[in-house]
Amino acid sequence: MLRTLILERLESILAEAGYDFEFNIEIPDEKFGDYSSNVALIGARYFKKPPIEVANYFVEKLNSDPLFSEINVAGPGFINFKISKEYYHDILNEILSKEDKYWKPDRKGIKIQFEYGSANPTGPFTVGHGRQLIIGDVLSKVFKFLGYDVTREMYLNDAGRQIRLLGRSLWVRYNELFGKAYDLPEDGYKGIYLIDIAKKLKEEVGEKYVEQWNDDIEKFFMEYSVDNILKMMNNTLEKLDNTFDSVVKESSIIEKGLVDEVLEMFKNKNLVYEKDGALWLKVSELINEEDKVLIRSDGTYTYFMTDIAYHYDKFLRKFDKVYDIFGSDHHGHIPRMKASMKALNIPDKFLDFILHQFVTLKRNNQIVKMSTRSGEFVTLDELIDEVGKDATRYFFAMNDINTHLNFDLELAKSKTVDNPVFYVQYAYARINSVFEKAREKGITFRLKEDLEELSKDSELSLIKMLDELSFVLKDLTEKLSPHILTNYVYNLSEKFHSYYAKEKILDVENLSLSNARLNLLKALKITYEVVFRLLGISAPQYM
RNA sequence: GUGCCUGUAGCUCAAUUGGAUAGAGCACUGGACUCCGGAUCCAGAGGUUGCGGGUUCAAUUCCCGCCAGGCACGCCA
Numbered sequence: 001m002l003r004t005l006i007l008e009r010l011e012s013i014l015a016e017a018g019y020d021f022e023f024n025i026e027i028p029d030e031k032f033g034d035y036s037s038n039v040a041l042i043g044a045r046y047f048k049k050p051p052i053e054v055a056n057y058f059v060e061k062l063n064s065d066p067l068f069s070e071i072n073v074a075g076p077g078f079i080n081f082k083i084s085k086e087y088y089h090d091i092l093n094e095i096l097s098k099e100d101k102y103w104k105p106d107r108k109g110i111k112i113q114f115e116y117g118s119a120n121p122t123g124p125f126t127v128g129h130g131r132q133l134i135i136g137d138v139l140s141k142v143f144k145f146l147g148y149d150v151t152r153e154m155y156l157n158d159a160g161r162q163i164r165l166l167g168r169s170l171w172v173r174y175n176e177l178f179g180k181a182y183d184l185p186e187d188g189y190k191g192i193y194l195i196d197i198a199k200k201l202k203e204e205v206g207e208k209y210v211e212q213w214n215d216d217i218e219k220f221f222m223e224y225s226v227d228n229i230l231k232m233m234n235n236t237l238e239k240l241d242n243t244f245d246s247v248v249k250e251s252s253i254i255e256k257g258l259v260d261e262v263l264e265m266f267k268n269k270n271l272v273y274e275k276d277g278a279l280w281l282k283v284s285e286l287i288n289e290e291d292k293v294l295i296r297s298d299g300t301y302t303y304f305m306t307d308i309a310y311h312y313d314k315f316l317r318k319f320d321k322v323y324d325i326f327g328s329d330h331h332g333h334i335p336r337m338k339a340s341m342k343a344l345n346i347p348d349k350f351l352d353f354i355l356h357q358f359v360t361l362k363r364n365n366q367i368v369k370m371s372t373r374s375g376e377f378v379t380l381d382e383l384i385d386e387v388g389k390d391a392t393r394y395f396f397a398m399n400d401i402n403t404h405l406n407f408d409l410e411l412a413k414s415k416t417v418d419n420p421v422f423y424v425q426y427a428y429a430r431i432n433s434v435f436e437k438a439r440e441k442g443i444t445f446r447l448k449e450d451l452e453e454l455s456k457d458s459e460l461s462l463i464k465m466l467d468e469l470s471f472v473l474k475d476l477t478e479k480l481s482p483h484i485l486t487n488y489v490y491n492l493s494e495k496f497h498s499y500y501a502k503e504k505i506l507d508v509e510n511l512s513l514s515n516a517r518l519n520l521l522k523a524l525k526i527t528y529e530v531v532f533r534l535l536g537i538s539a540p541q542y543m
Numbered sequence: 544g545u546g547c548c549u550g551u552a553g554c555u556c557a558a559u560u561g562g563a564u565a566g567a568g569c570a571c572u573g574g575a576c577u578c579c580g581g582a583u584c585c586a587g588a589g590g591u592u593g594c595g596g597g598u599u600c601a602a603u604u605c606c607c608g609c610c611a612g613g614c615a616c617g618c619c620a
Binding site for chain 2: 026075160304420
């Protein structure tokens with residue numbers, strides 16, 4: 001990776017001079033060079049000399065280095081580097097040899113977990129879940145690619161009072177089918193999907209439960225509704241190509257006795273008390289927030305209680321690092337969860353949260369209202385059916401997670417240049433068609449040969465960009481946002497299309513140049529395949 | 544009221560965590576294959592980065608104060 005090579009050289013010069021501080025290697029405007037560094041600007045106050053003088057000191061030391069074809073100092077004291085052609089050829093050769101391993105660092109299996117898509121199994125996934133699922137999936141794929149030992153986990157709140165409401169709601173819908181009218185419980189579930197499940201139940205058991213209600217029947221309705229909703233959810237996940245390594249049910253956490261264990265630890269630390277018949281955690285003693293209920297006055301556990309136990313379980317499972325991916329509406333949960341972890345003597349670094357902002361759907365420039373009323377566009381499933389898997393995934397990955405996401409349905413469906421998914425996939429398809437054309441013209445492709453023929457700035461610049469994928473992936477693991485990768489592949493496509501329009505790849509009059517360019521395209525193809533795989537979208541040979 | 548996120552071209556978004564003249568796409572104006580895929584490319588125009596201070600060689604980025612929008616402040620999850 002070029003950045004590291006430059007960094008190492010500058011650092012060793014610094015060490016020689018007896019200094020050690022942080023500085024940057026960046027890609028500047030192309031007219032300045034391939035890379036630039038602010039080492040002299042930062043270093044001025046260490047060297048106690050003007051930045052330009054410091055810069056010149058570095059240039060002198062590096063002038064005979066074969067890595068660079070040109071070094072100069074500009075502006076307030078930036079050092080600009082031009083990488084030698086030969087070195088670019090080496091990089092290309094290496095990518096063609098190692099393929100996707102070129103971007104994989106040597107890393108030991110750090111155990112890391114992403115929790116996302118967690119939901120009450122009380123209804124189908126919403127569009128908001130969609131964004132979270134894609135963020136979690138892409139981050140997981142990238143970390144896995146980089147050698148981390150990644151677990152993708154979904155947590156299901158299958159135990160609380162919400163599920164009881166769900167069961168009762170289904171029972172009401174079921175009775176409706178027999179002309180028996182009951183009121184849906186307050187805060188019950190009104191979605192039409194329960195009517196469908198009720199119909200299925202009617203077919204299976206007939207009138208067995210009409211106007212019948214007791215604890216056993218309640219339990220049956222709870223389980224039946226959850227089972228069927230989980231089927232719906234899994235169906236949606238399949239359409240998205242989104243698989244989890246592990247699904248943990250809230251009920252299993254309780255059954256394993258983890259709640260009791262955590263409560264015991266809190267009691268030993270004198271962190272709980274009773275009030276109004278409920279059990280409270282002294283959050284106010286840990287941080288500047290209100291105390292919270294752990295056990296309700298009716299004896300049931302709150303979400304907070306079981307979530308602490310669940311995260312204690314994660315700790316026992318010996319993850320080095322755990323990320324919870326939430327919608328921003330859950331941000332209030334974060335400080336008290338962190339405080340709880342501290343109270344359980346779990347290191348502060350263990351748990352971190354990735355928050356994403358909301359999604360707005362737009363159709364013909366109008367905001368699509370997403371309410372629970374029937375007939376309106378609410379579910380992730382409907383979205384995938386309308387725009388397809390690739391567009392769904394790409395669009396959800398496209399924005400910085402900290403900004404609201406405007407999902408333009410017409411744009412996502414359009415098969416034109418405006419649609420970024422088609423733009424990047426078209427670039428890939430185009431590469432394949434060039435290889436096809438080469439065969440037609442009788443130009444044989446010889447891998448890793450004639451690379452020295454590549455000398456245009458546009459060609460070297462493309463190679464540089466392929467090399468940059470390493471940095472992009474590292475950047476993504478720090479910013480924890482998938483848009484870094486969609487931006488990269490979009491920019492790469494711009495560069496490729498531009499190159500393609502300007503230079504003729506296949507020229508029967510110049511076979512060695514043609515072959516060199518085919519090698520460049522081959523490396524691009526490898527890169528596209530890696531990126532598409534990480535984004536979870538398809539790599540079409542033709543479109 | 545308190546806390547978190549956001550505010551960048553008419554619209555949708557970037558900006559290498561403090562770097563050089565703030566960049567793309569759409570829309571607008573004008574151009575380019577008898578040719579490897581015109582689903583593409585090239586050029587032009589478009590900006591007081593919400594407002595006001597501060598920190599320094601350098602601020603869209605960091606700090607403070609306002610303004611506007613979103614979200615959260617439950618014995619919901």
